[in-house]
Amino acid sequence: MSIRHGLLALLERGPRYGSQLRTEFESRTGSTWPLNVGQVYTTLSRLERDGMVTQDGEDDAGHTLYSITDDGRTELRNWFGTPVDRSHPPRDELAIKLAMAVGAPGVDIRAVIQSQRSHTLKAMQDYTRLKAQALADVPSDRDEVAWLLVVEQLIFQAEAEARWLDHCESRLVRLAEAAATEPPARPATPAVRRTTRAEGSRR
Amino acid sequence: MPLSVPAPSTGPSVDGPVLELRALTRTHGSGAAEVHALRGIDLSVRTGELVAVMGPSGSGKSTLLTLAGGLDTATSGQVVIEGQDLSTLGHRGLAALRRRSVGYVFQDYNLIPALTAAENIALPRELDGVSVRKARKEAVAALEEMGLADVADRFPDEMSGGQQQRVAIARALVGDRRLVLADEPTGALDSETGETVLALLRNRCDQGAAGVMVTHEPRYAAWADRVVFLRDGSVVDQTLSARAESLLTAEGAE
Numbered sequence: 001m002s003i004r005h006g007l008l009a010l011l012e013r014g015p016r017y018g019s020q021l022r023t024e025f026e027s028r029t030g031s032t033w034p035l036n037v038g039q040v041y042t043t044l045s046r047l048e049r050d051g052m053v054t055q056d057g058e059d060d061a062g063h064t065l066y067s068i069t070d071d072g073r074t075e076l077r078n079w080f081g082t083p084v085d086r087s088h089p090p091r092d093e094l095a096i097k098l099a100m101a102v103g104a105p106g107v108d109i110r111a112v113i114q115s116q117r118s119h120t121l122k123a124m125q126d127y128t129r130l131k132a133q134a135l136a137d138v139p140s141d142r143d144e145v146a147w148l149l150v151v152e153q154l155i156f157q158a159e160a161e162a163r164w165l166d167h168c169e170s171r172l173v174r175l176a177e178a179a180a181t182e183p184p185a186r187p188a189t190p191a192v193r194r195t196t197r198a199e200g201s202r203r
Numbered sequence: 204m205p206l207s208v209p210a211p212s213t214g215p216s217v218d219g220p221v222l223e224l225r226a227l228t229r230t231h232g233s234g235a236a237e238v239h240a241l242r243g244i245d246l247s248v249r250t251g252e253l254v255a256v257m258g259p260s261g262s263g264k265s266t267l268l269t270l271a272g273g274l275d276t277a278t279s280g281q282v283v284i285e286g287q288d289l290s291t292l293g294h295r296g297l298a299a300l301r302r303r304s305v306g307y308v309f310q311d312y313n314l315i316p317a318l319t320a321a322e323n324i325a326l327p328r329e330l331d332g333v334s335v336r337k338a339r340k341e342a343v344a345a346l347e348e349m350g351l352a353d354v355a356d357r358f359p360d361e362m363s364g365g366q367q368q369r370v371a372i373a374r375a376l377v378g379d380r381r382l383v384l385a386d387e388p389t390g391a392l393d394s395e396t397g398e399t400v401l402a403l404l405r406n407r408c409d410q411g412a413a414g415v416m417v418t419h420e421p422r423y424a425a426w427a428d429r430v431v432f433l434r435d436g437s438v439v440d441q442t443l444s445a446r447a448e449s450l451l452t453a454e455g456a457e
Contacts, residue, residue, distance in 0.1 A: 114440050118432065121257075122442040124425035132402065132426075155422065162421035170259065 003035065003043050005079040008052060008072050015056045017063035018044060030130070030147040032154070047072065094161065098168060110169060117165045124158045127151055219286060220247040221382050221413035222271055227280035229266050229436075240266040242436040243280065250381065253405055253414040255424035258433035264417040265386060267433070271415060272384045273301050284382060302327055306375025306383045308404075310390035312367040314359040314374075320346060320366075321355040324374045331378060345373040349403060365396035369403055376407055383407065385416040389423050401426040 003025075010016060010024050018040045025035055044066055047053040052072030056065045068076070094116060101109040134148045229241040241263045248254050256264050269275040270282055273289050282289045284304050292300060307313070314323045324342035329335060346355050349369050354362050362370065368388060375383045385404065389397035397420075405426045408414045416427065424430050432440040 114432065118430075118440045118442055121421060121424060121430045124421060125427065125430070125442060128422075128425040132405070135402075155425065158425075159422045166259075166419075 003039065004047060005076060007040070007043055007047065008068055008076045008079075011053060011066060011068040012073065012076060015065040015067045017059065017065050020063070021066075024143075027143045028146040029150050032150055109172065113165050113169050117162060120158050120162050120165070124155060124162070127154045127158065131155065220249050220283075221285055222246075222248040222415065223281075223283040224267070224271060225281040225283065227267075227270060227282065228278045229263075229270060229275070230278045239436050241270070241277075244433075244436075244438060246431065246438070248382075248413045248415055250411055250413055251408055252429065253408040253416065253427045255427035255430045256415060256417045256433060257419060257421075257424055257430060261435075262433040263436040264433055266436075268384050268386055268415065268417055272305050272307060273297050303331060303378070304380055304382055306372075306377075306380045308368070308371050308375050308383060308385040308388045310387040312359070312364070312371045312391075314367055314371060316359050319356050319358055320351065320362065320370045323359070323370060324377050327374065328378050333378070341377055342373075345377050346370070349373055363396075364392050365399055368392060368396075368400045372400070372403055372407065376412055381412050383412055383414045385414065387418055388416060389418065389420065394422070397423060 006025055006028075007021055010021055010028075016024070019037050021044075022035050022037055022040045025040075044053060048055065048066075050071075052069055052075055053066045054069055056067040058064055098109065098112065101107045101112050130151050131148070134144065134151060139145045139148050224244050224246040227241055227244040227246075228239070231238045231240055244263075244267060246254070246267075256267060258264050266275070270277050271284075273282065273284070277290075284300060287300060289297060289300070314320075315326070318326065321339060321342040324345055325335070325338035328338035328341060333341070343352070343355055346352055349372070351366060351369055351373070354366055354370070359367055359370075372383070372388075375385075383404070388404065389400055392400060401423050404414055404416070408428075414427075416423075418424050430442045431438055
């Protein structure tokens with residue numbers, strides 16, 4: 001998972017201790033994906049087991065410091081050099097919900113779409129306010145730049161979702177219209193008949 | 204996600220709504236050919252607020268905007284701008300109110316090609332009876348405020364699309380105009396420039412204007428305080444303004 005590589009990337013800039021890594025990870029990503037210290041230490045001990053980091057003494061306050069090893073650097077270079085896999089899309093609850101809503105008895109799929117659209121737009125409004133705030137002063141240090149990239153990613157993703165929802169709605173309307181102008185369907189035998197897509201989309 | 208979202212800035216004043224639509228309907232044609240463009244819309248827009256109106260084509264977005272600006276007459280219901288019911292105004296009164304209180308921003312900018320940026324902005328003020336000198340001064344100040352001082356003496360065809368649209372926003376809000384109505388203001392702009400224009404519109408609203416913007420782009424609608432969804436001439440949904448939410452929370456805490 002990306003926490004592993006995120007920590008390696010931070011350690012490449014010099015030895016660090018656990019809670020320091022947590023703080024730096026969060027300032028890069030604007031606490032979008034908060035880490036708890038436990039996760040950081042678990043990840044560090046796995047990285048240590050795999051020979052990618054090594055304990056490297058203590059700082060003046062007695063924090064155990066960790067350093068990246070050559071193996072860790074190789075792993076990090078590989079990570080940056082390899083695209084994030086998109087061939088096995090993670091389960092998407094919204095896509096599953098709409099897939100299940102098609103033809104589901106007692107479910108108004110357009111209402112499902114609309115309530116999601118509203119929610120997604122609301123999230124975009126929040127992200128956009130964060131972005132406007134981030135842009136109020138020209139982002140200068142790398143944490144500010146990194147955070148801007150992350151918040152814009154949130155906006156782009158929400159935008160894609162909102163556009164897809166618009167598309168779903170107009171697709172369903174077109175299919176329903178097409179179905180309505182077709183010659184009368186064969187007599188229904190609901191007990192065994194499989195619902196076709198076009199019929200299922202009728203409201 | 205546990206992001207801490209900054210509270211939206213509140214406008215300088217919290218007086219009555221700048222624009223109010225009450226049970227607004229607009230029907231075209233009659234009998235079998237009757238088309239209900241709007242079916243009873245209630246909408247109120249306050250100082251400092253930017254409202255985005257979204258919906259599929261034919262949902263009534265543009266009709267809403269033309270009625271709100273007094274460019275068309277409602278079949279029933281009321282449009283109230285700064286406390287004045289448009290239906291109680293005569294032709295002349297309506298024209299004056301449109302000129303003095305309402306600014307328009309269109310997709311294709313609608314600047315007058317034979318006038319410079321400053322002259323475009325000064326023109327409505329001169330029509331209001333403001334002296335040429337004063338109107339020019341206001342126009343230059345408005346351009347400076349938008350970081351456009353260097354285009355003051357350029358003609359529209361000597362400006363980029365983004366600059367033209369920013370000039371159009373300056374023109375819409377020059378003088379005492381507090382209501383800006385924008386119809387797809389980013390339609391002809393690339394996304395980066397579109398964002399700049401939206402940020403500016405947002406900023407003008409924060410400074411005390413009220414805005415209604417029709418858009419089909421979620422990314423631009425997200426700059427608004429509130430997004431209203433229209434379908435078949437009715438409001439089907441709206442995102443509750445974060446400001447309204449914080450008000451509710453504040454009241455609830457009392």
